[in-house]
Amino acid sequence: MIRIRSLAFVPAVCFPLVASLASAETVDVWFGTTTPRRGESRGIYHSSFDTETGKLTRPTLAAQCDGPGFLELHPDGKTLYATGKPGSADGPRDAVSAFRVSGDAGTRELEFIAAAGTGDGGAAHVSTDHAGKVLLSAQYGGGSTSLYRLAADGSIGALAEVKEHADLLPKVGSGVVEGRQNASHAHWTGTSPDDRFAFVPDLGMDRVVIWKLDADKPSLTHHGFGVCPPGGGPRHMKFGTDGSKIYVLNELALSITVFDYDTEKGEMTPVQTIPTLSDEIKAKENFNSASEIRVHPSGRFVYAANRGHDSISVFQVDDTGKLEAVEVESIRGGWPRNFNIDPSGKWLIAAGRDSNTATVFAIDAETGELTFTRQTQSVPTPICVLFAK
16 A cells, blocks of 8 residues: 655744764765746755754855756765856856865865856756766757766866767657657766666657767767657656666656666666556646656665655565555655755655755655654755765
8 A cells, every 4th residue: 555645835944953063974965956037046055964863954055056956976076066057157158067075074165166068058967977987968958968078186178079869860759748749858867887878868759868888088879778658758767776777757757667777788678667646646736747766775765756746756676676656755845856865875855946945854764665854954946965975
């Protein structure tokens, strides 16, 4: 039986929370935000989080930046990357930026290094390979994947390539959902555990574009597709912890497609599609769309966020890697564009864009179920939650 806890949002009181900065369990949390004109956000925000108590400190502005919607850390933790760039920075408007990370755990600071143009409009997502050799970005409006060389110190080198998804098929948009799938819309980037392949879910194509990655050159060569259900609208994806499964979140259909992944061949084979919300729940909302997917560090649970219903769906992973629904939990906020799980696997922080909130949930180690801890902090229009590695 699926447990559903869907509560009307009531603005929460933000209690002062003091985490011990000397504690070994203190980690940094970075919040990417949207920065609309006349909005409150000024860029990237920072908090510290105590993984023992689950206490999140009040976020403060870490770096001014226009449109830092998604963030990524270099594998060595010394450089943070963001979509967008500071308004005062030189270069093209549509860019990705690098910031130097300094200081001790819990009190880290950011210093802007430089920005690089995407070559094809604003970036929706940014990521590095596991070795920290390259940076990738997905351009939603441009329908493309961009590849950048990274210097040894983590700074962004030259833009190496821009790959247009429209060049991959005679008709690139699936056309199933009118107005959303008439063209290519690249939405996320990431690499396989061995860094041999890069993956870009494309909402407009109903496919995950698979690139063969040469991180030394660097270059991308089209390798194939992971095919999602028609009208699904793939948005984000994550590998299972053993690398044998891929979980793709379909934004438009509010579902997850599970793929078997052939490590040697770099091929995706669909084995299951499961809804994140029931038809009955969706019928009661004016609008719903899926936004983010995460795999628990144990590999035993998968989580997906639902905008409109403003909830997180919890799934258990069975012995074959397929999913079974456990519960649907309200985020106690509005429009969960993003959420993340802390390194200990004990806590989940959900970002409510429209409620300007970050809410903390405890994760049950046996069932994966979420329990609201009554810890809420104010963050202006948060749309990305990133824990320090």
